[in-house]
Amino acid sequence: xxxxxxxxxxxxxxxxxxxxxxxxxxxxxxxxxxxxxxxxxxxxxxxxxxxxxxxxxxxxxxxxxxxxxxxxxxxxxxxxxxxxxxxxxxxxxxxxxxxxxxxxxxxxxxxxxxxxxxxxxxxxxxxxxxxxxxxxxxxxxxxxxxxxxxxxxxxxxxxxxxxxxxxxxxxxxxxxxxxxxxxxxxxxxxxxxxxxxxxxxxxxxxxxxxxx
Amino acid sequence: xxxxxxxxxxxxxxxxxxxxxxxxxxxxxxxxxxxxxxxxxxxxxxxxxxxxxxxxxxxxxxxxxxxxxxxxxxxxxxxxxxxxxxxxxxxxxxxxxxxxxxxxxxx
Numbered sequence: 001x002x003x004x005x006x007x008x009x010x011x012x013x014x015x016x017x018x019x020x021x022x023x024x025x026x027x028x029x030x031x032x033x034x035x036x037x038x039x040x041x042x043x044x045x046x047x048x049x050x051x052x053x054x055x056x057x058x059x060x061x062x063x064x065x066x067x068x069x070x071x072x073x074x075x076x077x078x079x080x081x082x083x084x085x086x087x088x089x090x091x092x093x094x095x096x097x098x099x100x101x102x103x104x105x106x107x108x109x110x111x112x113x114x115x116x117x118x119x120x121x122x123x124x125x126x127x128x129x130x131x132x133x134x135x136x137x138x139x140x141x142x143x144x145x146x147x148x149x150x151x152x153x154x155x156x157x158x159x160x161x162x163x164x165x166x167x168x169x170x171x172x173x174x175x176x177x178x179x180x181x182x183x184x185x186x187x188x189x190x191x192x193x194x195x196x197x198x199x200x201x202x203x204x205x206x207x208x209x210x211x212x
Numbered sequence: 213x214x215x216x217x218x219x220x221x222x223x224x225x226x227x228x229x230x231x232x233x234x235x236x237x238x239x240x241x242x243x244x245x246x247x248x249x250x251x252x253x254x255x256x257x258x259x260x261x262x263x264x265x266x267x268x269x270x271x272x273x274x275x276x277x278x279x280x281x282x283x284x285x286x287x288x289x290x291x292x293x294x295x296x297x298x299x300x301x302x303x304x305x306x307x308x309x310x311x312x313x314x315x316x317x318x319x
Binding site: 024032073076083191205 | 226228231232235238239242245246248249250255256258259262263265266269270273274276277278279283284286287290291294295298301302306307309310311313314317
């Protein structure tokens with residue numbers, strides 16, 4: 001009888017082999033690693049923007065209470081609520097409640113779509129009515145447009161991809177093609193999108209509210 | 213309890229009530245941030261407080277919504293040091309440099 005057979009599970013070292021040391025599914029681990037790399041990408045953009053924001057004496061503060069701050073706060077609330085519905089979907093998936101899971105995922109998708117619609121309306125207002133481009137604006141430092149559209153555009157792209165991803169997961173899970181782990185992995189992505197917005201909202205909008 | 217039942221219970225950790233409380237807390241913090249934006253404070257003070265609140269909110273999202281609080285320590289140690297490093301880079305290296313730039317312009 002070899003040593004491992006005489007040892008209980010608790011006595012076998014985690015790194016002895018044959019077990020997952022992190023106790024996570026490989027898809028979940030892969031998503032976590034992707035999110036780490038994506039967070040580095042967003043941090044680079046956020047730091048680059050923040051650096052020029054702090055260092056520029058003529059940085060414009062164009063965001064009026066209405067419509068900019070009201071819309072941005074509403075978007076934050078919508079994204080937080082969609083994160084709640086997503087975590088409830090994951091919870092239901094692990095308990096084997098298929099129709100409840102799909103329902104909550106559809107609510108999450110609705111939140112994402114609403115977020116995109118409001119954000120696009122804001123972009124249209126800035127581009128068409130305020131004449132802001134990535135290279136110029138009528139108020140001050142020309143870096144405002146590039147920073148704003150770059151940051152929020154990349155985030156909006158992530159939201160849009162997330163909406164499509166969740167649609168696929170909802171369709172597949174409803175037909176018993178995907179497991180609860182797949183729902184959880186898609187949930188991680190969605191929460192990450194929400195997490196990034198928790199930094200973009202104060203750094204881009206709240207720091208730049210129009211002075212009284 | 214079998215190993216499979218234990219795995220399911222681990223994965224389904226947390227309750228609807230807990231998630232609702234976290235969501236509500238995040239909404240409150242968002243409201244506080246928005247109200248604070250209209251205070252007449254210096255830029256760096258405003259930035260510090262807003263970043264601090266954002267870090268608190270992201271900690272709640274990571275812990276409860278992304279389930280990190282209920283995961284094994286190894287996964288926590290794999291992910292959190294990266295975020296800590298990013299925040300340190302922001303606060304200790306880059307922001308002081310941009311502040312120095314303002315002071316140099318003023319001279």
